Amino acid sequence: MSDGSTSVELVNSLRGLIAGLAAGDRLPSSRELIQRFHVGPGTVSRAIAVLAAEGAVVTRPGSGTFVAQRARLDARVANTAWQTVALTDRTVDVRSVTDVFGTPSESTLMLDGGYLHRSLQPVRALNAALTRAGRGPDVWDRAPTAGLTGLRAAFAAFTGAGVSGSDVLVTGGGQSALSMAFRAIAGPGDPVLVESPTYPGALAAARAAGLRPVPVPLDDEGVLPDLLAEAFAMTGARLFYCQPAFHNPTGTVLAASRRAQVLDVARAAGAFVVEDDFGRHLGHAGAPPRPLLADDRDGTVVYVTSLTKPGAPSLRIGALIARGPVMERMRAIRRVDDFFVARPLQEAALELVTSPAWERHVRTLGTALGERAVALAAAVARDLPSWTVTRVPAGGLHLWARAPSSAVRIAGAARRYGVAVSAGDRYFAAEAPGDYVRLTFGATAALPDLAEAVRRLVRCQDGDAD
Known part of the structure; x- marks a missing residue:
């Protein structure tokens, strides 16, 4: 012992x-x-x-x-049984965002997770930005409810959509922005249409707001507009959540021919489109796709973006962009929830994104992620021929692969072999149509780790078959 x-x-x-x-x-x-x-x-x-x-x-x-x-x-052990009655049945379902296998050990190779490995983060630029921000005479003063003027202008410029800083509400990251948007647009019991599959954090936020996620299928060109129209008609939904660029988990980019159709369908239904553009700074080569927001003239789109994914997990700075009464409602929710986002973090974010180091980081990061995506896809094709990678994405952090057997079993067995992968069932609002696995290529320390992680998956698959 x-x-x-x-x-x-x-x-x-x-x-x-x-x-x-x-x-x-x-x-x-x-x-x-x-x-x-x-x-x-x-x-x-x-x-x-x-x-x-x-x-x-x-x-x-x-x-x-x-x-x-x-x-x-x-x-004494407290008797809290009375709380079951007081809390009624309003539970918060976190299964889609919880690691059912527990915290990975330090030696585990991560093909799971939604954040960059420290080696890919702009740590020096972040530290320098934080230092500069800390010298400001008013850094500890109250921030404006909508966010610092300069930071709002930067977020508006990033979209390339012709919006102004007055249309921007700074948030405490993308997840906070989603929660705020869902609660502003829909009420408990209302349906929300989502792509199938979709980001688990969006499913969790929708359910926590009391909404009912309703899946709409994707194909290789994004959401299917005819099925989206049918879903609006059948459910009476007034909200569609989507990721048109570098979709998580599949990497799909909404086809140019479908962009106008999606907006037209939403307008005809009198509904909002919540566009999650988490990958605005995660393109692997060239400019990222033009957001739906750029084609919106009627206030249909509520746009969500964040600096967390291309920056660092604790850079909890995001933004909502919208026009009309929906923005006023989201600002009201901000006042009730937390008044404003901490000013020191906003000041540091502004220092970061307005420095030359930010543009260099985004270019370097895109190249590195593109190399990793190709390397991981090649390793899977070579060593796991029974797996099918749906595409090598042009941006984002993930590969989406169809596995030959139970994805949940594979994910559990992989942990025992020192590699973490994400079972695909958690990305679906309803039943999963197959055994899918999401493989992250941005969470390991170096490029060779991806090949080693796949070799461990091979040993896991061979050992499980014995």
Whole structure:
């Protein structure tokens, strides 16, 4: 038995002992504990330290260890059963955004996750931006509800859609923006149309807002406009969530011939289109696709984007762009939710995106991600011929592959071989039409790690077949 497990057992034993004592009672001496529990002096010292940190005991040098005043109260297990009735059935479903296999070990090769590995993040530029922002005389003042003027203007310029900074609301990342948009447009019980498959975080945000996700199929050119029209007619939905560029998880780009059709269908239904342009800075070569927002003249599109994906996980800065009453409603939700996004983070983001280092980073990142996408697709084709990669995307962070057997079983078995992949069932609002796996190529430390991860998947597949 390890010393760590022995310490845990001793802590639990001492908790039981303390439960039977009164505040101020003295615990047995270290020598007595060593003899009673057959442990070493180091184990006793560690156990006492844990209990002292919890506030269960106090130590008095030269006198001993004594039960603290609140130890008896802490020893009782709270009865919270009444909360089940008080909370009713309004649960928050996080299954689509929770790792069912637990936190991966440090040695696990990550073909899962939605953030860049640290080696791909603009860490030096981020640190420099944060330092410059910290020198500002008003950096700790309250920020405007809609966001810093300069940052709003930068987000407007990134879209290339001819919008102004006055149409922008700065948010605490893309996920916060989605939650805000869903709650502003629809109410509990309302349907929301989503591409099938789609981003699990959007499904979680919609369900947390009480909405009912309704799937609309994709093909190689994006969402099918005729089926979108049918879904609007059948459900009466007033909201369609989509990712026209570098779709997560499939990498699809909405075909130019369908862009106007999607907007026309939404307008005819009197509905909004929430356009999630998470990949605006994740194109692998050349300019990213023109957003739907650029073709919107009637306020149909509510546009979502973020700096988190191309930057770093803790760069929780995103934006909503919209016109008309829907923007006023989202600003009202911002005032109720949290008043404004922390000014130091906004100032740092503004320093980052207005520096020459940002443009260099985006170019370098695009090249690196393109190389990784090709390398991972080639490794899968070479070493896992029974798997089918649907496409090598022109942007984004993921490959979408059809597996030869249960994706959930593959994902679970892969963990045992030191590689993390994402089972595809969590990307569907309804039943999955096949066994799909999402493979991330931006979360490993270096290019060779992708080939090694695939080799581990081969060993996993071979071992599972034995």
